[in-house]
Amino acid sequence: MSLENLNLTGREIPAPVVGLQLDGLSLDGLSFAEPAPARPALRHEVEFLDLDFTPIDLSVALAAVVGRPASAPFTYVVTPNVDHVVRLLRRRSDLWPAYRDAWMTLCDSRILARLARGEGRDLPVVTGSDLTLRLFEQGIAPDDAVAILGGSEATVARISAIYGLRNVRHYNPPMGFIRDPREVARAVRFLVEAGARYSFLAVGSPQQEIVARRVAKARGGRGIGFCIGASLEFLSGEQERAPLMVQQMSMEWFFRLCSNPQRLWRRYLIEGPQIFRIHQAWRSRAPAGAGVRLDA
Numbered sequence: 001m002s003l004e005n006l007n008l009t010g011r012e013i014p015a016p017v018v019g020l021q022l023d024g025l026s027l028d029g030l031s032f033a034e035p036a037p038a039r040p041a042l043r044h045e046v047e048f049l050d051l052d053f054t055p056i057d058l059s060v061a062l063a064a065v066v067g068r069p070a071s072a073p074f075t076y077v078v079t080p081n082v083d084h085v086v087r088l089l090r091r092r093s094d095l096w097p098a099y100r101d102a103w104m105t106l107c108d109s110r111i112l113a114r115l116a117r118g119e120g121r122d123l124p125v126v127t128g129s130d131l132t133l134r135l136f137e138q139g140i141a142p143d144d145a146v147a148i149l150g151g152s153e154a155t156v157a158r159i160s161a162i163y164g165l166r167n168v169r170h171y172n173p174p175m176g177f178i179r180d181p182r183e184v185a186r187a188v189r190f191l192v193e194a195g196a197r198y199s200f201l202a203v204g205s206p207q208q209e210i211v212a213r214r215v216a217k218a219r220g221g222r223g224i225g226f227c228i229g230a231s232l233e234f235l236s237g238e239q240e241r242a243p244l245m246v247q248q249m250s251m252e253w254f255f256r257l258c259s260n261p262q263r264l265w266r267r268y269l270i271e272g273p274q275i276f277r278i279h280q281a282w283r284s285r286a287p288a289g290a291g292v293r294l295d296a
Contacts, residue, residue: 046123048116049085049282054104057124061106061131065224066139070197074221076212079108079128079228082275084205089278090271098209101216103224106131110248115279132200132231136163140198143167145223147194149187149211150202151232158236169194178207188214192221199225202232 045052056064065077078099080088088095099105106126107113116123136159140146146168148156156170171190177183191199192215199215201208208227215221233239239259 046116046121048112048119048121048123049089049278051080051085051088051099051105053080053107053116053123055122055124056104056106056126058126058130058134061104061126062134062139064104065131065135068224070145071222074192074199074216074218074223074225075103076201076209076216076225076227077104077106077131078102078209078212079106079126079131080112081108082111082272084108085112086271086274086278087206090274092206095206095209098206098213101213102209110252111275115275119283128226128228129231129234132226132228133235135198135226136235140165144198145169145194145196147171147191147196147199147223148202148232149173149191149199149208150204155232155236155238159232162235169196173203177203178210184211184214187211188218191215191225192218195220195222197223199223200232201225201227202229204229 044055046055047053054061061077078084080099084099088099106128107116107123108125108127110125113123113125140163142164143166146165148168148170150172151170152172153170156168159165160168169190171187173183173187177187187203188211191201191211201212203211205227208229212225212227215225230239
């Protein structure tokens with residue numbers, strides 16, 4: 001993703017962002033009631049494991065999201081974690097367009113961030129769950145149009161009540177919908193016709209990334225889509241996130257494994273550890289010092 005495409009105008013910036021600076025791109029003093037002055041195009045990405053990550057923190061990501069006009073063409077945010085990277089590099093090369101066409105690619109894994117740091121590449125961790133929570137707490141106004149793909153009616157009703165949302169549309173596609181072209185088209189049509197400022201795709205990966213890209217390619221879509229997996233269930237209280245200390249120790253995967261071993265054992269014990277072989281293979285072919293691209 002190119003920071004030249006981050007539009008930080010149109011909405012008031014959340015307070016936590018004031019005072020931050022990103023490689024000479026100062027956010028101090030910017031008023032988002034009026035358009036910010038034009039600035040030179042800036043491209044800044046960190047390439048790691050063949051993915052181009054957007055190296056911004058949670059506050060800057062939130063500011064960019066709420067600053068994007070509601071009428072702008074549809075785009076979407078992906079948050080790759082270890083599971084996603086293993087799937088991309090070991091099993092599903094056909095998914096690359098869905099990740100490469102994303103507006104933001106945010107690192108959703110402290111394990112990935114630690115591996116990158118060992119290569120001298122800084123990947124701020126912005127999990128999909130943290131971004132979703134901050135959006136609902138600080139970014140989404142009660143009357144903002146919100147569309148939710150996936151999740152139960154009870155989950156959506158509870159979240160709407162907790163955050164006082166008055167303009168929410170919801171559609172939950174059937175299990176296995178991604179294998180039925182008609183159901184995929186129905187999901188895409190729902191998001192396009194909703195025309196929401198914020199769309200949350202909670203149908204699991206890679207289904208949500210595939211649908212998001214198709215919405216972006218369709219005519220008439222608006223707003224921003226977030227590929228968020230189980231994040232809505234964390235908001236509603238149906239699932240519990242790992243304690244912060246566990247997250248900071250890069251052990252959230254173990255917490256989740258213990259909470260649902262029957263469903264998650266293969267992901268975390270068989271597939272997840274492949275990331276270390278993937279990293280070694282990438283390291284052997286990655287040119288030294290080629291991780292950061294900065295073109296002004």
